Amino acid sequence: MTNVPPGWTALVLAGQRPGVDRLAAHFGREAKALIPVAGTPMLGRVLRALADTPEIARIIVLAQDAPALLADPALAWTTADPRIIARVSGRTISGSVLDAVNDPAVGLPVLVTTADNVMLTPATIREFIAGTGASDVSVALVERGRLEAAVGPNRRTWLTFRDGAFTGANLFALTGPAAANALKFWERVEQDRKSVFRLAAHFGPVLMVKLLLKRMSVRAALAAAGAKLGAGVAPVLLSDGRMGVDVDKPEDHTLAERLLAERG
CATH class of the missing domain: 3.90.550.10 (Spore Coat Polysaccharide Biosynthesis Protein SpsA; Chain A)
Known part of the structure; x- marks a missing residue:
């Protein structure tokens, strides 16, 4: 190295x-x-x-x-x-x-x-990097209120916890050696990535029940999931609500073009 x-x-x-x-x-x-x-x-x-x-x-x-x-x-x-x-x-x-x-x-x-x-920008990348801490893996998330304030109501895959609903921002940081454990686990469950319930099932019934009943904050849920797979995992909440938008469907493309035009 x-x-x-x-x-x-x-x-x-x-x-x-x-x-x-x-x-x-x-x-x-x-x-x-x-x-x-x-x-x-x-x-x-x-x-x-x-x-x-x-x-x-x-x-x-x-x-x-x-x-x-x-x-x-x-x-x-x-x-x-x-x-x-x-x-x-x-x-x-x-x-x-x-x-x-x-x-x-x-x-x-x-x-x-x-x-x-x-919607990625250098400012968001730097914000995300600055938000990564001592965990092995950091996951960028956007809170629902921030996204809807920036782009209006939007159909996304929402992960709901005690402290709100969040969507992914397609941004991850691997900073510690145990990140390899998370990647090996993800290789086994990639097909379930769009369903919080199917994903939760891989972590055992206790954690799944807590998630279903919204008993955990997003930070606690990621920490508990990380503990199951042998890696420290933490969220980084982004300030730019537009970061919850990626382009998977024609309507996403239309929205992204509008947002980029507004941003200039």
Whole structure:
């Protein structure tokens, strides 16, 4: 690890599941990551935000066809930035991230985000990094009131706890060695990522009942889940409500374009 330069490594998950991606097909593209939003490919927006963040030392694009993505003419600017490289992903998302973390040329700390996280800004990245503490894994969340104040009522996957409802912001930090335990666990349960109830079932009946009855705060729930899998896990609550918006559906695309236009 001594040869790894200081700073964060950002992993950008830009692959897609087997078969035709419906959103990519809707916009006449083979790759979802290259769908234009407000005139710029989604992946390009995320890479620009990361490249403009001083704390980010390396940026790795993970996808089945990562070199082809960066070869897109709209991303030609990335060839001039030696921090940005392509890496072919493995069979699973979490397994690919784990392989990268275990690479001596990468090391920790690692920030993980997705190519459709088009509302990402350097200010949010720095806020998130500053919010990571002593835990092995930090998870960026947006509180429902903040999101709805920023974008209006919105259909999201809401995780409801004693202190409110939250949605993910597709932003994670891996900062401690036990983060590997979390990645190995996630590889086993990836298929249940959209359901808080199915996810909770993997942690045992006591924790599941507490979650169902909303007996736990979001911080306590993540700490308890982390204890089950042998890693410290904590939330980082973001101030920008727009960070709860990613682009999975045509209506998300419409909303993202409106928000980017408003932001200028």
